[in-house]
Amino acid sequence: MNDITVAQALTAFAPWLEPTDAELDAIDAEMPLITAEGDLLDAQIATLDRTPSELDERRIRRARRRVLAARAALANQAGTGDVA
Template identity: 55%
Template sequence: MRTHLAPVTTEPTTADLAEIDAEWPLIAAELDVLDAEITLIYAEDHGGPSPLDWRRLRRAEARVTRAATDLNTRTDPRRAA
């Protein structure tokens, strides 16, 4: 049995767009990790990942950590001090 999703009839609000904009550095960092992981997977077909591939993954993971920390600091006023 197939269920149908209700069509989206409303646009994102200004608040929704502001939240996305605030979270964008974290989203971009997570996409960089995904891209680095895909590169590692494809490198297996060409003799394995290079040290540069591993370095790229580590840097992307560090970027996610920094972006998540920054987002948490900006959204939690108790942690800003």
């Protein structure tokens, strides 16, 4: 049986397991892309069990454009060295 000791429980919350400031900045810079991909996924999931209507197709198209725009913006930031 694997019993968790007090030392293991305390080590699980050790400060060195937290993300660094650089990692948090990278996540923050990618947040528009993450949000756009989530919106695209929501639009696609909404049409899984039915035939997409014209409105659904527009919603998916707009979501795809937002994903592409967010990817382009992120790639341009990486190319210039700017972060957020």
